[in-house]
Amino acid sequence: MTDTASLVEDSSAEGRTLRASGRLTIVHLGEIDAARAAITPDARPLTIDVSGVERIDTTGAWVIHKLVRDFDAAGSKAVIAGATPDVQRLIDEVSANDKPCTMRPERGSATMRRLETIGAATVHNAENVGTFLAFLGQTLVVLFETVIGRRPLRWNAVVHQCEQIGVNALGIVGLLLFLVGMVVAQQGAVQLREFGAEVFVVNLIGRSTARELGILLTAIMVAGRSSSAFAAQIGSMKLNQEVDAMQIIGMSPIEVLVIPRVLAMALMLLLLGFFGSLMAIIGGGLYCWMALDLPPVAYVQRIREVVPLSDLIIGTVKAPVFGMIIAMMGCFQGMQVTGNAESVGARTTRAVVESIFVVIVLDAFFAVFFSALGFK
Amino acid sequence: MATDDDIVIKVRGLENGFGDQTVHKGLDLDVRRGEIIGVVGGSGTGKSVLMRAIIGLQHPRAGSIEVFGQEVSQLGPEDAKDLRRRWGVLFQDGALFSSLTVAENIEVPMREFLALPQALMDEIAGYKVSMTGLPAEAGPKYPSELSGGMRKRAGLARALALDPQLLFLDEPTAGLDPISAAAFDELIKVLKQTLGLTVFLITHDLDTLHAICDRVAVLADGKVLATGTITELKRFDHPWITEYFSGPRGRAALGEETKKAA
Numbered sequence: 001m002t003d004t005a006s007l008v009e010d011s012s013a014e015g016r017t018l019r020a021s022g023r024l025t026i027v028h029l030g031e032i033d034a035a036r037a038a039i040t041p042d043a044r045p046l047t048i049d050v051s052g053v054e055r056i057d058t059t060g061a062w063v064i065h066k067l068v069r070d071f072d073a074a075g076s077k078a079v080i081a082g083a084t085p086d087v088q089r090l091i092d093e094v095s096a097n098d099k100p101c102t103m104r105p106e107r108g109s110a111t112m113r114r115l116e117t118i119g120a121a122t123v124h125n126a127e128n129v130g131t132f133l134a135f136l137g138q139t140l141v142v143l144f145e146t147v148i149g150r151r152p153l154r155w156n157a158v159v160h161q162c163e164q165i166g167v168n169a170l171g172i173v174g175l176l177l178f179l180v181g182m183v184v185a186q187q188g189a190v191q192l193r194e195f196g197a198e199v200f201v202v203n204l205i206g207r208s209t210a211r212e213l214g215i216l217l218t219a220i221m222v223a224g225r226s227s228s229a230f231a232a233q234i235g236s237m238k239l240n241q242e243v244d245a246m247q248i249i250g251m252s253p254i255e256v257l258v259i260p261r262v263l264a265m266a267l268m269l270l271l272l273g274f275f276g277s278l279m280a281i282i283g284g285g286l287y288c289w290m291a292l293d294l295p296p297v298a299y300v301q302r303i304r305e306v307v308p309l310s311d312l313i314i315g316t317v318k319a320p321v322f323g324m325i326i327a328m329m330g331c332f333q334g335m336q337v338t339g340n341a342e343s344v345g346a347r348t349t350r351a352v353v354e355s356i357f358v359v360i361v362l363d364a365f366f367a368v369f370f371s372a373l374g375f376k
Numbered sequence: 377m378a379t380d381d382d383i384v385i386k387v388r389g390l391e392n393g394f395g396d397q398t399v400h401k402g403l404d405l406d407v408r409r410g411e412i413i414g415v416v417g418g419s420g421t422g423k424s425v426l427m428r429a430i431i432g433l434q435h436p437r438a439g440s441i442e443v444f445g446q447e448v449s450q451l452g453p454e455d456a457k458d459l460r461r462r463w464g465v466l467f468q469d470g471a472l473f474s475s476l477t478v479a480e481n482i483e484v485p486m487r488e489f490l491a492l493p494q495a496l497m498d499e500i501a502g503y504k505v506s507m508t509g510l511p512a513e514a515g516p517k518y519p520s521e522l523s524g525g526m527r528k529r530a531g532l533a534r535a536l537a538l539d540p541q542l543l544f545l546d547e548p549t550a551g552l553d554p555i556s557a558a559a560f561d562e563l564i565k566v567l568k569q570t571l572g573l574t575v576f577l578i579t580h581d582l583d584t585l586h587a588i589c590d591r592v593a594v595l596a597d598g599k600v601l602a603t604g605t606i607t608e609l610k611r612f613d614h615p616w617i618t619e620y621f622s623g624p625r626g627r628a629a630l631g632e633e634t635k636k637a638a
Binding site for chain 2: 025029057058062066086089093098099100102103105339341
């Protein structure tokens, strides 16, 4: 058995004959289609002799069919000769399926496409803001109803989420803030030494962590950890139609899924933020003790002198707000999942990026707000 | 008895399992060239595991599997690639690549194995779309935009992209409405006749069995209990087989057949 395929033409004045032989299969498709393209229709009729074909599949049949079709379109004639019933049936089957068929989306001009992309993104983002506001409203209404006792609060879920968000994050948040405290102390000490004001490193650590860094870094960490988890959990429940099932049974997905997460996140971020600030102060203190010979007792005393209570309160006030917004962002993105698994991935990414973004924007807002109120 | 040349898949003494659980033990099966063999069995008897073992996705604990006379587990990477080119697989829900359109999905195997001009690949994908009964505008759509039945058809079109000689179908009609299911059966029958395919078909659908299968293999107790035509199997004395073919659904599907024959 030869492993080749060929189309050879014998022409004479009264007619043309094309001998197809060998294996007209997809492996040889490239060659036979190139050979076919070289045969241009003219007035003489063409006989395609397929008696030498050893094996043929749909692609080989397709090439033969294209020849016949092109000759017919040119007003000439092509006939197939020497076909066994099987070969004929294959060619007939393929010709019956030669229908106009769109393969890829209409593309239009590049400028239009660019404009379309920009337009679609604008509309999409506007809609996204709209749906988020609707979600925010719904959540706040349900939250209010829960607070005044018209809806039950799912304590089990709240406690479970507290464990997931808070207790399980203690290690990573503690370590991160401890290291940040050390870095702030070390960098601060290097700069302040220039002015002989090394001792003010305690002010730097105390005030920056209690008021800003402690809560901000904790919020970013928790957003990365838990907001993505919320989006993925709720998103896969959405894909699995669990959310629909909940609604049918008469449970509100906001009440069951969102409220426990929002409350647990608000509470846990408050505690984690405080814990994080403490760890940063401990980290900074350790550096001061080791590198600046400042004993722990003196360090703690200095911290108490230089950090006003208002700093701690400002840090603490921000925490539940950040927590609620992070939780809502995660849940919202989860609820927006539709279609396939890819959408879960995309929404999870957005949940993390957007919640971190919103946390930083809100933090900037808080900073300006409290300064304007006179907290220096 | 068929000679070895006519046997496309030959399974001997296959043993499969997960952890402590044994799915197959001493399983033997022959699939002959050009036939549609239906594989049936209760849930959990390892129909899909058998298919996965044959196509090399599941590593068996013991036994031999020959496809086209080649031992599947002994092949080097190049030979395995050549062998894979000769079969097509339709997974249960189509298993289309979700980030590609239907047309791109069908072209994936061609792109991977052959260097063909884009226009030619489009033409081939085009008639495959039409052959599998997809509407002409399905090409640029993404799998998430298709219904279950259309996803199966698109999966079949991808399985047929390289004109395989052997086709594996995992529950092709599950989840389709009766009209689509009957059309799918008809499609497989036509493709088998025109392309000379050998088809390994896993199904729960009695109508499919009656309509298109040449032979049926019954899986139970970790092995192939019996193979044969439906008429042969009905005479076989085993509680599951008797229940399967003579239960209300079996009788309903078979009643049709006898009436048609008469």
